[in-house]
Amino acid sequence: MRIRKLILIVFFLFCLNIILAPICFIFSAEESYPIPNDAILKLEKTVPMGPSSMIVRSYSTMLNKEQIQNFFRKELSKAGWEGKFKSGLVFVKGDKIVCVMVLAGKPRPSDKKTYFTVAYSTKISDEMMQASAKDKPDKLSFMPIYPNSKQAVLWDNANGVMASYTTDDPINDVVAFFKNKMPAYGWVIFQDKPVTEKVTNCPNCQKKLKNLNDSKVDVLQFKGKFYTADLKYRRLDSQMCSISFTSSDYGGASVSKETEAAGYLPLKTSKTQITVSYRDMKNVK
Numbered sequence: 001m002r003i004r005k006l007i008l009i010v011f012f013l014f015c016l017n018i019i020l021a022p023i024c025f026i027f028s029a030e031e032s033y034p035i036p037n038d039a040i041l042k043l044e045k046t047v048p049m050g051p052s053s054m055i056v057r058s059y060s061t062m063l064n065k066e067q068i069q070n071f072f073r074k075e076l077s078k079a080g081w082e083g084k085f086k087s088g089l090v091f092v093k094g095d096k097i098v099c100v101m102v103l104a105g106k107p108r109p110s111d112k113k114t115y116f117t118v119a120y121s122t123k124i125s126d127e128m129m130q131a132s133a134k135d136k137p138d139k140l141s142f143m144p145i146y147p148n149s150k151q152a153v154l155w156d157n158a159n160g161v162m163a164s165y166t167t168d169d170p171i172n173d174v175v176a177f178f179k180n181k182m183p184a185y186g187w188v189i190f191q192d193k194p195v196t197e198k199v200t201n202c203p204n205c206q207k208k209l210k211n212l213n214d215s216k217v218d219v220l221q222f223k224g225k226f227y228t229a230d231l232k233y234r235r236l237d238s239q240m241c242s243i244s245f246t247s248s249d250y251g252g253a254s255v256s257k258e259t260e261a262a263g264y265l266p267l268k269t270s271k272t273q274i275t276v277s278y279r280d281m282k283n284v285k
Contacts (some may be wrong), residue, residue: 033098034075035060036068041161042115048157053123057105065102068116072100094151095123103149137165143241144181144280146174149274160279166271171195171227171247174272178243182233187241191232195245198226238281247272 046053061068072089081091081098089100099119137151140161149167167174172195182189228243248270269271 006020025216033081033120034072034079034116035059036063036071040061043214047119052121054119055218056119057058057115058115058116060115062113064114068102069100092123097121097123104158114154127151140278142235142239143177143187146177146274152200152273157279159281162278163276165274165276167274168271171229171272174274175245176230178231182231182241184236187233188235189233190232192228193228195227198228240279242277244275244277245272 036059039061041057041059043058044055046055063071069089072091073083076091076098077083079093081093084090084092091098091100097120101117101119103115103117129257132151132154134151137145137149138154140163142161146165146167146169149165151163151165153162153164155162175195179189179192225248227245227247227249231243233241233243235241264269
């Protein structure tokens with residue numbers, strides 16, 4: 001389950017990395033998806049995505065941002081697509097994934113149109129995700145690797161690199177490391193979102209435990225804390241690097257040995273996940 005969630009997160013960040021480039025890429029897909037009636041296709045291209053690829057299509061429409069978002073939420077749901085993130089338009093249907101991104105909050109003054117991009121891909125399997133996983137991460141020429149971290153993903157894409165790592169160290173220590181080391185590689189920070197804390201719960205954990213009919217489930221406390229942080233850097237005129245950090249801390253009473261053996265024991269603390277998106281626009285063709 002954790003690998004599948006990582007697949008969706010990496011796919012979403014990969015889409016963001018491609019879509020925010022000066023040139024909008026689009027991919028031609030075998031399976032169609034609904035689009036607004038007045039949408040006009042502007043660009044289309046197949047983009048490498050690690051061991052797979054995705055099709056990115058860019059459109060223009062007279063609809064505004066909110067109308068576009070509402071359209072896809074409604075129509076993709078009717079077509080059998082399942083939304084995966086409340087804050088982002090990522091949908092899954094079988095082994096297919098669609099990511100929608102509106103490129104501007106307001107229509108362009110010149111033509112009064114709003115532009116949006118749809119990225120479509122076949123879901124990457126757990127095996128493909130794990131293919132680049134290493135206990136000792138590969139070295140990167142453009143940034144440091146966090147000590148004692150493990151490499152979960154390392155993919156080349158059309159204009160850079162996508163990577164993900166995990167470490168047992170606290171999120172504050174990990175963020176401080178990159179803020180200290182990145183300038184030595186020539187990076188200049190332009191956005192620093194400090195570690196923020198959000199009290200949350202784990203309804204998915206509780207649902208799974210109840211399915212096991214564990215008599216101790218009722219006394220479990222699933223409330224915990226979720227931490228996030230983001231750093232964004234520029235280098236020279238063409239390079240950008242985004243580093244995102246997540247971690248969580250869930251507490252809970254003891255559960256039965258059978259439940260623990262099934263892998264559903266709530267974690268007291270979780271690993272810090274580091275997600276890197278690097279792009280060099282000189283590589284865009």
